[in-house]
Amino acid sequence: MLLISSVFDVSRTLIKRRLMSLLSCPRLLSRVGQRLQPLVWSRRSSSSLWPDETDSSSDDLPRASSLTKDNQNPSQITQLTESPKLQAKDWMQRLDGLSGKARLPRSVQAVYLRPLRRKAEYGLPVCDLQLRSYNVRNVEFFADFAVRAAYYLGLPVSGPVPLPRIVERWTVPRSNFVHKKSQENFERITLRRLIQIKDGNPQTVQAWLAFLRKYAFHGVGMKANMWEYESLDVPKNLDRAGLETEKSLEGLLSQFGQRQDTRINDSLADLLNKDHLVTTKSPLAEVGKR
Amino acid sequence: MSMFRAKKLDLGGFINGKIIRDHTKRRVFEANEVERQALRYVIRNTTLPARARAQAQLQLAAMHAYTRPTQIKNRCVAGGVARSVIRDFRLGRYQFREQALAGELPGVRKASW
Numbered sequence A: 001m002l003l004i005s006s007v008f009d010v011s012r013t014l015i016k017r018r019l020m021s022l023l024s025c026p027r028l029l030s031r032v033g034q035r036l037q038p039l040v041w042s043r044r045s046s047s048s049l050w051p052d053e054t055d056s057s058s059d060d061l062p063r064a065s066s067l068t069k070d071n072q073n074p075s076q077i078t079q080l081t082e083s084p085k086l087q088a089k090d091w092m093q094r095l096d097g098l099s100g101k102a103r104l105p106r107s108v109q110a111v112y113l114r115p116l117r118r119k120a121e122y123g124l125p126v127c128d129l130q131l132r133s134y135n136v137r138n139v140e141f142f143a144d145f146a147v148r149a150a151y152y153l154g155l156p157v158s159g160p161v162p163l164p165r166i167v168e169r170w171t172v173p174r175s176n177f178v179h180k181k182s183q184e185n186f187e188r189i190t191l192r193r194l195i196q197i198k199d200g201n202p203q204t205v206q207a208w209l210a211f212l213r214k215y216a217f218h219g220v221g222m223k224a225n226m227w228e229y230e231s232l233d234v235p236k237n238l239d240r241a242g243l244e245t246e247k248s249l250e251g252l253l254s255q256f257g258q259r260q261d262t263r264i265n266d267s268l269a270d271l272l273n274k275d276h277l278v279t280t281k282s283p284l285a286e287v288g289k290r
Numbered sequence B: 001m002s003m004f005r006a007k008k009l010d011l012g013g014f015i016n017g018k019i020i021r022d023h024t025k026r027r028v029f030e031a032n033e034v035e036r037q038a039l040r041y042v043i044r045n046t047t048l049p050a051r052a053r054a055q056a057q058l059q060l061a062a063m064h065a066y067t068r069p070t071q072i073k074n075r076c077v078a079g080g081v082a083r084s085v086i087r088d089f090r091l092g093r094y095q096f097r098e099q100a101l102a103g104e105l106p107g108v109r110k111a112s113w
Helices: A002-024 A026-035 A039-048 A060-082 A087-101 A106-111 A136-152 A202-214 A234-254 A268-272 A285-289 B017-044 B050-062 B093-101
Strands: A125-133 A157-173 A183-198 A220-226 B108-110
Touching: A125 A136, A125 A202, A136 A157, A136 A183, A136 A202, A136 A220, A157 B093, A183 B093, A202 A220, A268 B050, B017 B050, B093 B108
Parallel strands: none
Antiparallel strands: A125 A183, A125 A220, A157 A183, A183 B108
């Protein structure tokens, strides 16, 4: 509280001083409006600008500031000297104080809450992402992560939908030889989650998928299906796309074809009569040659 | 067959005479697959002359046994056992049990239902 009030004092004094200087210099007027608003600025300036200006300014204002400074510094020093003895208690007090007044950053707070979601305008499915894992925690965690990532990319999401589990079971004899009566069962349960993106820009969806791949979680597999939508005038678009692709493929197609040195002009009969097919040791090979 | 076998060992993991043989068969089959398929196509294509088809039949029959896909048998990669090999893990049943109990197969655990 003390510190804050002192900062206020300083800022107020600064405002006064600025106003006074404004009378002499109207050019500053535009700048003052911007610069006086943030509190931080006034605090910074109080440390940097104050000392050299104290001499020139009026009597009562600098004294107030110097007073606050004098009040602060000794108290700080005493705190510092006392702190080694009562450090544990101090920390507890500090934390108590913090919990009452301060808060975590919003982005960190959001982690403790349910993931935020965008609202789908049209509800057109664009991308299906399936997550698979043998572990509930991993797949749940990563699904949550994916939903949050989608929110921050501005993609409306539905899900995660828990799809049916895939249960595989094996029964094997316990022994390595005979004794079929004593067997053991093993199973592997694959858990699946489906996350569907609704009406998002394909490039944004790609970015989202790339982000998920970059931060892929251990033991969680991903599979994505994307759908792109065309306008109703399909033939026109196809014609346009065809011309473009032909142009882009020209270089490749010029090199396409059979190599000259590997070309075989033999007929099928010749091909079948080739030596490596005919010369065999089997008794029927003679028949084939004839 | 020694003529097909690689001069240098081209296989890692558990090694066994039978495993090497199976590996060789897989390689030979792969090398001759196109030829086999071509001959099979000629044999089944009724538009081709009967003589050519009969010839193709004989030639297909004359090809080496190692070029046949039926010669290939899945074997346990950890013990070379050929029976009761679990396809998902390419392991024989006993190796599978051992590894599953040791927790070496992800997601596999003892089932009871």
